[in-house]
Amino acid sequence: MVRFASLFNVTEQTVTFLSGATYSLQQLHAIGMAALLAAMFDFSHKLAALELNSEELGLFTAVVLPQTDRSGIENVASVEQLQESLIRALRSLKLRPHADSARFTKLLLKLPDLRTLNNMHSEKLLSFHVDA
8 A cells, every 4th residue: 555655646646557647536536436536545645745855765665565464374472573674764854963853753644544555455455356
């Protein structure tokens, strides 16, 4: 979801997919994606407002990936340790001189938003599978 946030143009209300095709929000609403897309646009807007550089975005993406509740995880302690190390690395990057420590907090507060988006996305994918 973090990577997909860069595909959303909040100003123009469009999404450009990896294929290069661009669709308006209205076009995507017409195919039943209104709630998911509204949440994704909102997340993209809030993430863009933090003005992360490529290092910060890369580390934030790395923090998001290891989750202890994913299926098939056998060593929860190792995953927790990895995530804690990544959060420390992100904190040290965000706390460099002239960095706003409130941005770090705001960034970490995006993690529950991502969890919600992931669940909404999974539900939508499952509904497409059931409808097909």
